Amino acid sequence: MRLPIRVRLTAWYAILLAAIIIALSTFLVLQLRADLEDTVDREVRAGSTQIARGYMKEGPEDFRDVSATVLPHGSSAAQVVAPGGRLLVSYGERVGRRLIVPKESIARGLAGERHTATVDLGGERFRAVVVPVKRHGRERVVVVAESLRHVDESVDQVLLLLLLGLPAALAATAVGGWWLARKALRPVDRMTSKAGEIGIDRLDERIEQPRAQDEIGHLALTLNAMLDRLERGVDEKHRLITDASHELRTPLAAMRAELDVSLMGDDLSPAARDVLESTREEVDRMSRIVANLLTLARADEGKLQLLTTDVDLSEAIQAAVRPLLPLADAKRLRLDVNGEHCQADADPQRLHQALTNFIENAIKFSEPGGEVSVSAWQRNGEVGVTVKDTGPGIPPDARAQVFDRFYRGDPARRREGSGSGLGLSICREVADAHGGRVWVESEEGEGSSFSLALPAGRE
Numbered sequence: 113m114r115l116p117i118r119v120r121l122t123a124w125y126a127i128l129l130a131a132i133i134i135a136l137s138t139f140l141v142l143q144l145r146a147d148l149e150d151t152v153d154r155e156v157r158a159g160s161t162q163i164a165r166g167y168m169k170e171g172p173e174d175f176r177d178v179s180a181t182v183l184p185h186g187s188s189a190a191q192v193v194a195p196g197g198r199l200l201v202s203y204g205e206r207v208g209r210r211l212i213v214p215k216e217s218i219a220r221g222l223a224g225e226r227h228t229a230t231v232d233l234g235g236e237r238f239r240a241v242v243v244p245v246k247r248h249g250r251e252r253v254v255v256v257a258e259s260l261r262h263v264d265e266s267v268d269q270v271l272l273l274l275l276l277g278l279p280a281a282l283a284a285t286a287v288g289g290w291w292l293a294r295k296a297l298r299p300v301d302r303m304t305s306k307a308g309e310i311g312i313d314r315l316d317e318r319i320e321q322p323r324a325q326d327e328i329g330h331l332a333l334t335l336n337a338m339l340d341r342l343e344r345g346v347d348e349k350h351r352l353i354t355d356a357s358h359e360l361r362t363p364l365a366a367m368r369a370e371l372d373v374s375l376m377g378d379d380l381s382p383a384a385r386d387v388l389e390s391t392r393e394e395v396d397r398m399s400r401i402v403a404n405l406l407t408l409a410r411a412d413e414g415k416l417q418l419l420t421t422d423v424d425l426s427e428a429i430q431a432a433v434r435p436l437l438p439l440a441d442a443k444r445l446r447l448d449v450n451g452e453h454c455q456a457d458a459d460p461q462r463l464h465q466a467l468t469n470f471i472e473n474a475i476k477f478s479e480p481g482g483e484v485s486v487s488a489w490q491r492n493g494e495v496g497v498t499v500k501d502t503g504p505g506i507p508p509d510a511r512a513q514v515f516d517r518f519y520r521g522d523p524a525r526r527r528e529g530s531g532s533g534l535g536l537s538i539c540r541e542v543a544d545a546h547g548g549r550v551w552v553e554s555e556e557g558e559g560s561s562f563s564l565a566l567p568a569g570r571e
Contacts, residue, residue, distance in 0.1 A: 118293040125289040130282055137274045144270060148263040152239045153228060159183055160241040160256035163190055167254060168245050172201040179203040179256075187259040189238070192245075192252055193218050200252070212255045217242050221253035236261055299328050307335060315343040360402045368395050404534040407465070408517065408541060418459040418545055422569040425488040425495055426453045428460065432467035433486060436475060443480045451488030454495040455569035458546055463566075466542040469535035470499040470562050477503035478559070494548070496565035505556035514552055515540040539564060 115123075159182040166178035172192070179190040180203070189204025189212060197215045211218070217229055221242040231238050240257035299322045306319050318339060321332040371392045375385065429449055440447040456463070467486075474484045482502035489496055506514060513519045518533035536550075539562075543550045546566050554560035 118290065118297050121293045122286055122289040125293075126282055126286045129285050130278075133278055133281065137278065141267060141271055141274070145263065145267045148266060149239065149260065152258055152260060152263060153241075156239055156241045156256055156258045157228075159188075159258075160190075160243045160254060163256055164243045164245045164254040167192060167252075168247050171247070175201055175254075176203055183256070184258065187261065189233075189257050191255045193221075193255060194250075194252060195222055204257075212238065212257045213240050213242060218253050218255075221255075222251050230260070231257065233257075237264065300331070303328075303332055303335065310339065312346065315339060315346055356405075361399070364395055364399045364402065368392065368399065371395060401534065404538050407538055408534065418462060420457050420459050420546070422455045423458045423460050423463055424453060425456050425497060426451065428456075428458075428463050428467060429486050429488060429497060432464055432471055436468070436471055439472070440475050440484065443475065443478065443482075445475060445478055445481070446483040447475075448483065448485040449487075450485065451497075452490060454488055454490040456495045456566045457569040458566050462542045462545065466539040466564060467497060467499075469539050470497070470564065473535055474499045474501035474503070474560075474562070477501055479503065482559075490568065493568055494565045495568045496548075496563055498561055498563040500559060500561040502559045505558055506552065506554040506560055507556060511552055511554060515550060536562070 159179075162182050163175060163178050166174040175190070175192060179188075183190060183203070186205070189202070191202045191212055192200040193211065194200050197211060197218055199209060199211065202209065212233065213229055213231055217227070217240075220227060221244045224244050226241070226243050229240050229242065231240050237260040238257040239260055240255055243254045243256070245252045245254050303319050306317075310317050318336045319332050321336065322329045371388055374380070375388050375392065380388070426449075429451075433447060433449055437447065471484065471486060478484055478501040484502070485500045487498050487500075489498065515536045517537040519536075540550050543564055543566070548564065548566040550562070550564050552560055552562050
């Protein structure tokens with residue numbers, strides 16, 4: 113599942129800030145430790161110089177006095193070491209009789225090399241300076257060390273504060289980032305919601321354009337320009353369909369009248385009569401298509417007018433079934449009408465059109481010798497009609513499309529070229545106009561059930 117953009121923005125903002133803070137904190141801790149250790153080094157070097165000078169001039173007595181004067185009490189130590197690692201004199205309680213630095217460092221000092229080292233004494237780190245000296249012509253080494261405990265404690269305290277403060281800072285940053293992202297994307301949310309509300313029947317509406325002339329304002333301007341183009345295109349399509357439907361009705365009516373007159377003649381040969389009757393059927397089919405297109409065009413324009421009244425569904429079903437009985441008989445279909453008497457608040461003409469389409473659709477797609485049942489029902493504040501056939505059924509992936517315009521299903525439901533794919537879409541438009549609904553239930557190989565539900569009328 114893809115996360116919302118404001119969540120992703122907040123997450124990336126928090127991750128980036130966390131990386132920056134961690135890098136900065138690491139640098140600060142390392143730099144603090146280095147600076148504090150440099151301070152200790154300067155103090156130890158300065159103290160070692162004074163202690164070494166005192167030892168060379170006055171010997172062990174001055175060594176202890178100077179050490180006590182220049183070194184911090186309790187956190188430092190000093191020693192004088194002879195060749196071989198023999199300890200001559202020592203100052204400081206922390207070291208006792210053990211050497212502060214290893215013998216390798218003593219050897220380097222005896223060789224004349226002054227150097228600094230970090231040593232561990234009893235689990236505590238010390239910074240030690242090894243200074244070569246001569247007293248009475250004999251090589252000696254003065255070792256001065258100072259504890260790094262206060263350095264470690266200071267660094268640990270700063271590190272603890274950072275560890276405690278970093279999550280709080282990141283949490284505050286995430287909350288702030290969420291608020292900023294939400295505020296920045298709120299116009300996009302409003303545009304998205306408005307765009308989702310604009311359907312084919314509301315193309316005159318537009319998205320509110322933010323005052324700021326930024327990318328979001330440009331997006332709103334672009335979407336409104338797109339809606340302008342869509343509205344013009346849909347209006348042109350509606351005008352084309354409406355005008356064409358109106359223009360076709362007159363010549364089709366004239367053709368049907370001429371065919372009727374021709375069929376009344378007694379001198380027609382059987383072949384000629386068959387041709388005229390077939391042509392009359394095609395003219396009737398084209399007339400129905402034109403009427404359906406005109407109905408859909410009016411529905412798209414919001415001009416599908418309804419003259420609602422209380423309609424008895426049983427009577428409406430009988431009126432729709434009666435003209436279709438010859439079509440059912442031609443396929444040797446059993447056409448059953450059942451159900452209870454119930455009142456619907458509907459337009460009789462539009463209801464008749466929808467029921468006719470439902471029943472005719474069921475007859476066309478039922479196998480010869482099958483059965484079509486039409487039943488009226490009433491439940492949960494609705495009344496409706498269900499038409500069940502014994503046709504081939506509808507595949508699951510096609511059921512959501514059967515009410516789309518010009519959808520004619522798989523070849524099993526298109527045989528003989530019957531239908532224009534508009535009948536069921538007319539049923540849906542009629543249901544929507546009444547505030548009702550349509551749906552289909554189907555099982556492949558077992559037939560289909562189409563249902564129309566309408567608001568219940570007054571009893």
